[in-house]
Amino acid sequence: MIIAQGITKKYGKLVANDNIDLSVGSGELAVLLGPNGAGKSTxxxxxxxxxxxxxxxxxxxHENHTVEAKRLLGYVPEFPVLYPMLTVSEHLEFVAKAYxxxxxxxRAEQLLHQFEMDDKKMKLGKELxxxxxxxxxxxxxxxxxxxxVIFDEPLVGLDPxxxxxxxxxxxxLRDSGCALVVSTHMIESMEENWDVTYIMVKGRIERVCRREEIKTGQSLEDVYFDITEGHKREETPNE
Structure with a gap:
């Protein structure tokens, strides 16, 4: 469903993404991990x-910039950007009309109820x-x-x-056949249900790990620190 091939993104001399390949199928949940500055948000x-x-x-x-692709993709950014003078209901109406x-x-009522937002329908964006x-x-x-659907640090700021x-x-969403990409620092929150993990370090994918490859007793957090801390040790000269 989501296929990225040879993705390179530069900001001047800084290579934020260096020849990255990523693939997420329908009904698959992919976790994107990496330290700050690894290139996940890029x-x-x-x-x-x-x-x-x-x-x-x-x-x-469909190529990702096309209308066909955009109709298939949902995006939850790390920092929500709402229209300050639109109400919650008007935000949903705006999306409905755009699509x-x-x-x-x-469906809008169901979503608001699910997230306990029934009493916030008439609240302005700036009041939330x-x-x-x-x-x-x-x-x-x-x-x-x-x-x-792509979630960039979706759990930050939410109550329990x-x-x-x-x-x-x-x-x-995953069980219904949706392809999911979740970028997060809250690794333990994703331990329950994930299918593939992409671990990024300095703009590159250092490891692609599938759940069935995890050793008995090993957690996703263990895999992450094995990769990222091992990378740090390689860069540190011997004293």
């Missing part, structure tokens, strides 16, 4: 068509807390019922109930 923004890059990215067989969604009101803004961002991304509900939504 890769995500490239997939979503927000940055120019070298290489090829397709969504459901020309028929009979969208019932960071966690509430994040919930609105998730609802807007899921309203068109995308076939692929919001975290539980969003994780449940992720599992439901």
């Amino acid at each position: 890769l995500i923004k490239s997939i979503c068509g927000l940055l120019r890059f070298e290489g090829l990215i397709t969504i459901g067989g 020309r969604l028929p009979a969208w009101e019932e 807390s960071k966690g509430m803004q994040q919930k609105v961002s998730v609802c807007c991304a899921l309203l068109p019922q995308p076939k692929a 109930h919001g975290i539980r509900e969003l994780k449940a939504v992720m599992w439901q």
Whole structure:
């Protein structure tokens, strides 16, 4: 569903993404891990068509900048950006009209109820807390019922109930055949259900790991630190 081939993105002399390949199939949840500055957000923004890059990215067989691809893809950014003078309901209406969604009101109501936002419908964007803004961002991304969804640090700022509900939504989306990419620093939060993990270090994919490859008793966190701390040791000269 999501295929990235040879993705390279440079900011002047800085190579943020260096010849990256990534593939996420329908019904698959991919976790994107890496320390700060590894290039995760750059890769995500490239997939979503927000940055120019070298290489090829397709969504459901369509190049990612096309209308067909954008109709298939939902995106929840790390920092939600709402219109300050639109209400929560108006944000959902705006998305519905942009995607020309028929009979969208019932699904919008279901999403708001699921994230305990029923009483926030008439709140302006500027009146919402960071966690509430994040919930609105998730609802807007899921309203068109995308076939692929990218979450960039989706759990940051959410309360415990919001975290539980969003994780449940992720599992439901995957079980329904949606392709998911989740970039996060909260590794333990993704231990339950993941299929493939891409570990990035300094703009490159250092390891692609599938769940069945994990040794008995080994956690995703263990794999992450084996890769990232091992990389640091290689760069540190012997005293």
